[in-house]
Amino acid sequence: MKTLMRSLALAAAILVTPSLKAQVQCDNDTSNFVSLVDLQTGYYLGLYQGGLYPGGSNFLPASHRADGLAIAKAIKPLDTLGNVDWENGKVIFAGMGASTAGNSWNHFVDIVDTASGLNPCMRAINACLGAKGLDIMIDTAVNGWYWYDEILPKIEYYNSSRYQVQVAWIKSASKADTILEFPLFPNAIADKYEALMPILLDTFPNIKLVFISGFFYGGYADPLKEFYDVVVEPGSYWTNFAVKWVIERQITGDPDLAFKGPGRRSPWIAWGPHVWADGMRANEWDGLQWNCEDDFAWDGGGYHLTNTGKKKEADLLFTWAKTNPVTRRWFLDGPQWNSCDPDGRLANGQMLSYGDDNYVTAEEVMLYPSPNDGTFSIKLAKSHTGYAEVTVVNNMGQQVYRSTYDSFIANKNINIRLEDATPGIYFLNINLDGNITTKEFVVK
The missing domain is CATH 3.40.50.1110 (SGNH hydrolase)
Known part of the structure; x- marks a missing residue:
């Protein structure tokens, strides 16, 4: 009986030990x-x-x-x-x-x-x-x-x-x-x-x-x-x-x-x-x-x-x-x-076209003032017809602003206001039919 009790106690100890x-x-x-x-x-x-x-x-x-x-x-x-x-x-x-x-x-x-x-x-x-x-x-x-x-x-x-x-x-x-x-x-x-x-x-x-x-x-x-x-x-x-x-x-x-x-x-x-x-x-x-x-x-x-x-x-x-x-x-x-893509395309599958209106460089996007208090304006150097999306993300990648447009007119101001913006670095993303351009700015 004592031997049986010892065996049961040992088995219980073995079962309990891993959790401990x-x-x-x-x-x-x-x-x-x-x-x-x-x-x-x-x-x-x-x-x-x-x-x-x-x-x-x-x-x-x-x-x-x-x-x-x-x-x-x-x-x-x-x-x-x-x-x-x-x-x-x-x-x-x-x-x-x-x-x-x-x-x-x-x-x-x-x-x-x-x-x-x-x-x-x-x-x-x-x-x-x-x-x-x-x-x-x-x-x-x-x-x-x-x-x-x-x-x-x-x-x-x-x-x-x-x-x-x-x-x-x-x-x-x-x-x-x-x-x-x-x-x-x-x-x-x-x-x-x-x-x-x-x-x-x-x-x-x-x-x-x-x-x-x-x-x-x-x-x-x-x-x-x-x-x-x-x-x-x-x-x-x-x-x-x-x-x-x-x-x-x-x-x-x-x-x-x-x-x-x-x-x-x-x-x-x-x-x-x-x-x-x-x-x-x-x-x-x-x-x-x-x-x-x-x-x-x-x-x-x-x-x-x-x-x-x-x-x-x-x-x-x-x-x-x-x-x-x-x-x-x-x-x-x-x-x-582009040359690293065997299909001659951008990695996201969009055909690369250096001359069309869907490709905008960061230099062609004006954002002012920067730094700002969360209220600012942007304008593009050239017009765009078709789907356009403007988003703003903070330094953690969290989206804090989004708006869509049917077109952009060259050099026309688009006013943006971020609600309750805290100081830090932000990123403006402009999506023109799948081609994304990013511009960094600072909120003080």
């Missing part, structure tokens, strides 16, 4: 930390300013933005040896990091592969490796296998080469950094990102632009999982300071992050999408929130997402890539990429 070992903490749905995008000119701990960029701003400083735009304009399709090839060349956009980056990047690739209106020369490729963070990526003396045995074969699998990688998005951290003190923890991660940049140049000789994201909310982390101390808040929150600080180092002239001139040691770097929000307490800036039951895998330790959560992050990536002024120059379709 895999339990996200859904009750921890807020940490009361303020996201960088909401903190802005405020200070964390009274000393460390918020915002994504220097001065508490969420927008690229003008000079760094101008440099990024110039570099983006120089991106061209390359063959496998790195030579410009406008017919068969590619612009490889690689996602890098561990599984927390790779899982969402796979969903992003699915979106890119089925979307219309994107650069047909551009190919998004997953170059992530699960369970391997910055500490492995930068230790090339011991872990040279990481790049040459694992990452480069991922590129080559798609009949591409390291010479075609020109842009990367990275989201990572380091298993070696477990000193959970501020600012030591984010500074250590920023140091590793800085050390990574020359390695990227060596591995991908034509890489020009690198965009970095911090982690999403870590408050749901499972205390029984490995790396709990690093993931649980404030660890995930602090990774966003690491991203902010390494970018600020480049902007303020750190020679080890020089991205131009004879002393170049780094690609140009900036923020990818900012994905942290305080659990269920949505960001004021963008409305983002993270729901434990919907977004986080119950056995994922609080750092692996459900398919719903992965798609949420992938959608953030896609919206960011379409609307960021530096990314959309090579991410979106346009006449300059």
Whole structure:
């Protein structure tokens, strides 16, 4: 009888144990930390300013933005040896990091592969490796296998080469950094990102632009999982300071992050999408929130997402890539990429006609005043007959205005008023029978 009872107890323990070992903490749905995008000119701990960029701003400083735009304009399709090839060349956009980056990047690739209106020369490729963070990526003396045995074969699998990688998005951290003190923890991660940049140049000789994201909310982390101390808040929150600080180092002239001139040691770097929000307490800036039951895998330790959560992050990536002024120059379709389409058409299926009224360049659209308070006027340099749609989206890709027209008369004002417009960067989209022209403007 005693033996039977022991057997039953053991069986019960075996059945119960998995649930004990895999339990996200859904009750921890807020940490009361303020996201960088909401903190802005405020200070964390009274000393460390918020915002994504220097001065508490969420927008690229003008000079760094101008440099990024110039570099983006120089991106061209390359063959496998790195030579410009406008017919068969590619612009490889690689996602890098561990599984927390790779899982969402796979969903992003699915979106890119089925979307219309994107650069047909551009190919998004997953170059992530699960369970391997910055500490492995930068230790090339011991872990040279990481790049040459694992990452480069991922590129080559798609009949591409390291010479075609020109842009990367990275989201990572380091298993070696477990000193959970501020600012030591984010500074250590920023140091590793800085050390990574020359390695990227060596591995991908034509890489020009690198965009970095911090982690999403870590408050749901499972205390029984490995790396709990690093993931649980404030660890995930602090990774966003690491991203902010390494970018600020480049902007303020750190020679080890020089991205131009004879002393170049780094690609140009900036923020990818900012994905942290305080659990269920949505960001004021963008409305983002993270729901434990919907977004986080119950056995994922609080750092692996459900398919719903992965798609949420992938959608953030896609919206960011379409609307960021530096990314959309090579991410979106346009006449300059026409030769990459084997059918001689734009990627969205529209026949390219340089001379018809349906194709309008951004230079042919006048928008004034800019900056403005949400009330402004537009006019086109030439007339258009046929369906026309005017929309305005904010920096998160959310549509805030839409109107349709039967025609445009050249140089005739169209007045637009955005209701309750908050300060920030906006994008005017003019759709003329399927051909879309975008113009950026600022609301103060």
